[in-house]
Amino acid sequence: MPTLHLLGTGAAVTDPHRHTTMLALTDDASTLVIDCGGDVVQRILQAGIDIETITGLFITHEHADHVSGFPLFMEKIWLSGRRRSIPVYGIGPALEQAWRCLAAFNLAHHDLPTVEWKEVGHAQGAFVLSDDTWRVTVAPGSHSVPVVGVRVESCATNGVVVFSGDTEPCDSIVHLARHADILVHEANGSGNGHTSALEAAHVAVTANVKQLLLTHLPPDLDEAELKSARIQFPDTELAVELGVHNF
Ligand SMILES: [Zn+2]
Numbered sequence: 001m002p003t004l005h006l007l008g009t010g011a012a013v014t015d016p017h018r019h020t021t022m023l024a025l026t027d028d029a030s031t032l033v034i035d036c037g038g039d040v041v042q043r044i045l046q047a048g049i050d051i052e053t054i055t056g057l058f059i060t061h062e063h064a065d066h067v068s069g070f071p072l073f074m075e076k077i078w079l080s081g082r083r084r085s086i087p088v089y090g091i092g093p094a095l096e097q098a099w100r101c102l103a104a105f106n107l108a109h110h111d112l113p114t115v116e117w118k119e120v121g122h123a124q125g126a127f128v129l130s131d132d133t134w135r136v137t138v139a140p141g142s143h144s145v146p147v148v149g150v151r152v153e154s155c156a157t158n159g160v161v162v163f164s165g166d167t168e169p170c171d172s173i174v175h176l177a178r179h180a181d182i183l184v185h186e187a188n189g190s191g192n193g194h195t196s197a198l199e200a201a202h203v204a205v206t207a208n209v210k211q212l213l214l215t216h217l218p219p220d221l222d223e224a225e226l227k228s229a230r231i232q233f234p235d236t237e238l239a240v241e242l243g244v245h246n247f
Pocket residue numbers: 061063143166
């Protein structure tokens with residue numbers, strides 16, 4: 001059964017109860033990880049996911065709260081015994097940032113898994129991967145730096161999860177999220193390349209999704225705003241740390 005794991009649901013602003021926003025999608029022997037702004041391997045273990053099943057890491061953009069844990073990710077999967085290569089997907093600036101983060105550490109004398117850098121297009125519907133388990137595409141968001149949202153379709157169920165990435169409300173993410181079973185949309189707050197809960201609810205309505213999970217949540221989320229989001233789109237939930245959703 002394809003499953004979404006919310007490994008972290010917080011914003012860049014430190015929250016005592018939320019890690020930075022990170023996701024994993026699992027199905028049998030395949031795990032796709034999205035973003036690594038914290039200790040994503042620890043969260044993967046906490047979610048009960050076998051590290052050996054990680055088939056790829058996707059990085060949505062270059063900001064620290066989405067990529068700075070990459071060297072730790074590499075070191076930890078190596079220490080866990082992984083030797084086979086690891087595909088890392090993202091747009092050019094995100095991969096360059098990941099490369100710089102890794103290069104800052106002198107890990108060359110270790111037998112780290114080889115990174116297969118897989119650059120994806122910064123365009124609507126750009127292809128990421130297609131295998132026996134997943135079909136993955138992206139679309140650009142609207143943020144202070146280049147970013148993409150990610151659409152993951154399960155080959156087993158045709159279920160769809162879309163993650164907005166960091167973005168203002170924008171048509172390209174609406175299009176990416178069209179008829180998704182679960183839209184995981186950021187709700188960091190309105191303006192400056194981000195989205196409010198109410199704006200995310202409007203995206204969910206326009207894209208005709210089944211369920212909206214609000215993530216990238218600030219510590220001071222406005223309860224009144226959440227209430228108005230639920231009036232706009234009733235099936236709106238705050239993402240819960242280590243929340244699990246089948247699709
Ligand atoms: Zn960002």
